[in-house]
Amino acid sequence: MYACCLVASLVTVALAGCGADDGQAADAQANVTVQGTEGDTTNGTKTDQGDVHLRVWAGEEDKDLIATIADNFVKEHASEANITIEWEPMIEGECRSNLLGDVLNAPDVYTTTDGDIRTIVAGGAASEVRNPDEIRENNLESAVEALTINDKIYGYPITADNGYFLYYNKAYFTEDDIQDLDTILDIAAKNDKLFEMDWSSGWYLYSFFGETGLGVGLNDDGVTNFCDWNNAKRDIKGTDVAEALLKIAANPGFKSSGDWITGIQSGDVIACVSGVWDESAIKAAWGDNYGAAKLPTYTVAGKKVQMACYFGYKMIGVNPYSEHLEWAHKFADYIANEDNQELRFAMRGQGPSNIKAAESPEIQDAKAIQAVLAQSEYSELQRLGSNFWAASTTLGNTLAAGNPDHVDLQELLDTAVEGITSSTVQ
Numbered sequence: 001m002y003a004c005c006l007v008a009s010l011v012t013v014a015l016a017g018c019g020a021d022d023g024q025a026a027d028a029q030a031n032v033t034v035q036g037t038e039g040d041t042t043n044g045t046k047t048d049q050g051d052v053h054l055r056v057w058a059g060e061e062d063k064d065l066i067a068t069i070a071d072n073f074v075k076e077h078a079s080e081a082n083i084t085i086e087w088e089p090m091i092e093g094e095c096r097s098n099l100l101g102d103v104l105n106a107p108d109v110y111t112t113t114d115g116d117i118r119t120i121v122a123g124g125a126a127s128e129v130r131n132p133d134e135i136r137e138n139n140l141e142s143a144v145e146a147l148t149i150n151d152k153i154y155g156y157p158i159t160a161d162n163g164y165f166l167y168y169n170k171a172y173f174t175e176d177d178i179q180d181l182d183t184i185l186d187i188a189a190k191n192d193k194l195f196e197m198d199w200s201s202g203w204y205l206y207s208f209f210g211e212t213g214l215g216v217g218l219n220d221d222g223v224t225n226f227c228d229w230n231n232a233k234r235d236i237k238g239t240d241v242a243e244a245l246l247k248i249a250a251n252p253g254f255k256s257s258g259d260w261i262t263g264i265q266s267g268d269v270i271a272c273v274s275g276v277w278d279e280s281a282i283k284a285a286w287g288d289n290y291g292a293a294k295l296p297t298y299t300v301a302g303k304k305v306q307m308a309c310y311f312g313y314k315m316i317g318v319n320p321y322s323e324h325l326e327w328a329h330k331f332a333d334y335i336a337n338e339d340n341q342e343l344r345f346a347m348r349g350q351g352p353s354n355i356k357a358a359e360s361p362e363i364q365d366a367k368a369i370q371a372v373l374a375q376s377e378y379s380e381l382q383r384l385g386s387n388f389w390a391a392s393t394t395l396g397n398t399l400a401a402g403n404p405d406h407v408d409l410q411e412l413l414d415t416a417v418e419g420i421t422s423s424t425v426q
Contacts, residue, residue: 055107057090108322114146127320143353155315156336161351162312165371181298188253196260202392210308218383230413240301256400279368292371311379391419
């Protein structure tokens with residue numbers, strides 16, 4: 001049994017339901033409860049200010065982290081209230097739909113990403129932070145901007161690392177080699193090895209378009225997309241990018257796959273594109289040869305163009321319908337403070353948005369964190385409507401397969417853009 005630090009406190013495992021998209025009760029899920037006991041004292045002050053029960057949604061992988069943070073929060077506020085904090089598992093990518101599906105029964109505090117906050121705010125499920133000046137002072141400007149809507153901040157930033165970069169095996173590559181994708185592919189092919197990247201995901205496919213002047217993004221309606229990946233009039237045309245991708249796909253040193261970890265562990269993959277979430281597995285496989293850096297350049301229309309990435313931030317949001325709204329804000333702010341962002345790095349390997357936390361020696365020495373921060377200079381926030389994903393997947397898969405039906409490239413791009421920009425109204 002997990003032990004709290006209070007004189008008489010406990011942690012239990014119980015069952016709780018989460019709001020579902022269709023308004024029906026979701027399957028029961030385990031939660032961890034951390035509570036103080038009435039009558040506890042701190043510095044001689046009796047805990048007699050009432051009971052406070054808070055629920056928090058966070059990923060399964062954050063269970064131990066949230067338990068530790070909640071335990072400390074209860075301890076620090078033992079003289080003010082009898083606080084109970086329940087953790088309930090919620091996949092971050094599903095938080096938005098579950099919140100908006102039943103906001104009145106949703107938790108007091110939740111973890112989500114900056115890409116979903118605008119929709120959450122529009123749905124009335126996010127409360128404005130209580131200390132905006134402090135948030136701005138303590139966190140990276142870009143992280144605060146990502147959570148700002150109409151000059152108001154709607155969440156407490158906790159990470160600045162949600163992007164992708166290059167992992168490479170130093171037994172095969174020098175620091176000069178990894179600057180250019182052509183070189184990486186040639187070295188992989190000569191050694192009968194692979195560079196892997198997932199072209200079935202538009203999130204990664206964007207990297208080839210992001211620095212070319214060809215754009216994609218969300219329209220002002222907040223639902224549909226604009227996209228000119230098929231533009232035929234720019235210095236770098238859409239067909240130039242498509243031709244470059246076909247050339248990469250034809251290289252024996254390349255494979256489009258989302259399972260690079262298996263390849264790394266077998267020794268077949270010596271470089272890949274991924275994020276900080278894969279660092280532990282890659283370090284374990286490569287040991288002292290583990291390397292991480294920003295993405296390389298690639299050749300398109302006879303030019304060397306830097307590969308781009310989407311970059312995002314994780315945040316703690318507060319439900320405006322919380323029965324204990326001020327305590328919910330206190331707990332959210334506490335989760336996001338400097339010490340707990342350092343704890344998040346220690347326990348989860350996630351890069352902090354807090355400026356002082358990011359300056360700690362441990363984080364300065366973290367290769368993956370420094371690589372994603374270097375790549376962030378060639379990035380933009382992910383602001384995309386739902387129709388982006390299926391159309392970009394079809395495009396990526398077709399190019400990775402070498403355009404097997406020999407579709408005219410302009411036609412291929414026109415079809416992709418038509419799908420990406422189509423109305424979501426049927």
